[in-house]
Amino acid sequence: MASLKDTLRKKIEEHRPRTARLLKEHADTKLGEVTIGQAIGGARGVRCLVTDISYLDPEEGIRFRGKTIPETLAALPKAAGGQFPTVEAFWHFLLTGDVPSEDQVRDVVRDFRARRPVPQYVFDVLRAMPRDTHPMTMFSAAVLSMQRESVFAERYRKGMSKSEYWEPMLEDATTLLARLPTIGAYIYRMKFKSDTPIASNRELDFGADFAHMMGIDKPYDDVARMYFVLHSDHESGNVSAHTVHLVASALSDCYYALSAGLNGLAGPLHGLANEEVLRWTQSFMESLGGKEPTEEVIRQALWDTLNAGQVVPGYGHAVLRKTDPRYISQMEFCLKHLPDYPLFKVINTIYKVAPKVLMEQGKAKNPWPNVDAQSGVIQWYYGVTEYSFYTVLFGIGRAIGTLANTVWDRALGYPIERPKSLTTAMLEQAAGLK
Numbered sequence: 296m297a298s299l300k301d302t303l304r305k306k307i308e309e310h311r312p313r314t315a316r317l318l319k320e321h322a323d324t325k326l327g328e329v330t331i332g333q334a335i336g337g338a339r340g341v342r343c344l345v346t347d348i349s350y351l352d353p354e355e356g357i358r359f360r361g362k363t364i365p366e367t368l369a370a371l372p373k374a375a376g377g378q379f380p381t382v383e384a385f386w387h388f389l390l391t392g393d394v395p396s397e398d399q400v401r402d403v404v405r406d407f408r409a410r411r412p413v414p415q416y417v418f419d420v421l422r423a424m425p426r427d428t429h430p431m432t433m434f435s436a437a438v439l440s441m442q443r444e445s446v447f448a449e450r451y452r453k454g455m456s457k458s459e460y461w462e463p464m465l466e467d468a469t470t471l472l473a474r475l476p477t478i479g480a481y482i483y484r485m486k487f488k489s490d491t492p493i494a495s496n497r498e499l500d501f502g503a504d505f506a507h508m509m510g511i512d513k514p515y516d517d518v519a520r521m522y523f524v525l526h527s528d529h530e531s532g533n534v535s536a537h538t539v540h541l542v543a544s545a546l547s548d549c550y551y552a553l554s555a556g557l558n559g560l561a562g563p564l565h566g567l568a569n570e571e572v573l574r575w576t577q578s579f580m581e582s583l584g585g586k587e588p589t590e591e592v593i594r595q596a597l598w599d600t601l602n603a604g605q606v607v608p609g610y611g612h613a614v615l616r617k618t619d620p621r622y623i624s625q626m627e628f629c630l631k632h633l634p635d636y637p638l639f640k641v642i643n644t645i646y647k648v649a650p651k652v653l654m655e656q657g658k659a660k661n662p663w664p665n666v667d668a669q670s671g672v673i674q675w676y677y678g679v680t681e682y683s684f685y686t687v688l689f690g691i692g693r694a695i696g697t698l699a700n701t702v703w704d705r706a707l708g709y710p711i712e713r714p715k716s717l718t719t720a721m722l723e724q725a726a727g728l729k
């Protein structure tokens with residue numbers, strides 16, 4: 296049986312000539328032009344990043360290694376006694392593009408288990424922070440605190456050839472990823488469950504151990520697996536993925552890069568939107584004082600939000616132009632496991648009304664829901680009602696895709712990222728205004 300690392304080495308060796316040929320023979324081929332609107336407008340649609348790990352089609356949504364979400368979930372080996380694939384199987388798949396065999400998954404699970412123990416100093420760092428610190432700040436700080444253990448940084452200091460960079464990057468990425476569930480669950484129980492952390496059970500896979508350390512029974516193990524897979528990757532241009540890629544392009548190690556990416560994920564227009572959705576929904580429900588959340592009442596609340604100059608959280612997207620398939624996957628989960636749950640019904644009613652309201656307002660290019668509109672309901676149903684924690688869950692998932700990308704970035708020798716800026720006067724000149 297080929298190990299994950301051996302399979303990856305073979306894939307990298309096969310891939311390198313493709314990148315080298317494109318650079319050598321086709322470096323001047325144009326992929327598009329950049330407009331003033333794009334330069335001012337957050338580089339929307341500028342094609343200047345490369346990744347083979349996932350691709351986001353505006354109409355279809357995400358494909359991981361060429362597979363849609365349902366295809367990915369169907370293809371990968373499932374966790375024992377579960378309906379969803381293990382995170383370990385998905386990690387193998389994202390890194391190599393191959394669906395792993397059961398034996399290969401077992402091998403990755405074993406490797407993750409060995410790397411799982413979190414050093415005491417990380418918990419000390421968390422405990423030293425004021426208890427009302429946002430969970431994302433704690434999470435990012437915990438990741439950063441482990442930078443001293445980076446094998447990549449150590450090997451770089453000692454001198455290492457560029458062709459070898461990916462190996463210590465893989466080493467760091469795997470260790471870091473394996474530790475994240477313990478750190479996340481520790482933050483949760485320290486902050487919200489009267490400081491009663493639960494020790495890891497090394498017999499369990501990534502998702503099941505997370506559920507165990509959160510103190511939540513089945514099927515939360517499957518919820519965790521589903522959640523982490525769905526939130527893993529959304530090609531390279533979103534704030535968290537791009538930040539990880541950018542920071543790592545300076546040859547900063549995985550710890551620096553992921554911590555930076557998490558800080559971007561913590562913004563309300565990005566990952567924090569899942570917290571905002573629940574905050575918005577709860578405050579709206581409270582304002583009803585027990586009255587029925589009818590379509591008409593929801594329509595009014597949405598208009599109140601827009602008229603106050605605020606965004607409707609969980610709706611809109613910079614690339615997608617349809618309902619996010621990650622939203623649909625979670626909605627299907629809800630229909631199966633919690634069809635009559637009142638909060639799910641409210642979220643579904645918002646889905647009926649919000650796109651029409653956003654279309655009527657006419658500003659958002661995409662009036663449809665994104666992943667964040669649905670994810671909090673599932674957490675709430677299983678007892679995780681502390682919504683400031685939701686982005687940490689997103690962060691654990693997002694680490695899978697972004698860390699896999701950093702390994703490939705180093706394998707393919709992608710250089711330090713450095714787009715060019717212009718002054719406003721230069722834009723005016725280009726526009727013929729000066």
Ligand code: HAX
Pocket residue numbers: 339533563564565566567568601605606607608609610611612613614658659660661665666667
């Ligand atoms: N509610 C109200 N207005 C919205 C809106 C929404 N949900 N989505 C977009 N708009 C507005 C924008 O604020 C912008 O207004 P201005 O012209 O006044 O600046 C206008 O519509 C055009 O924006 P756009 O081109 O459609 O959207 P962007 O690519 O600029 O932004 C966002 C994409 C996701 C940031 C945006 O849709 C938004 O703010 N949504 C709400 C927050 C949210 O759900 N974020 C999570 C997105 C998914 C994700 O990253 N998850 O982590």
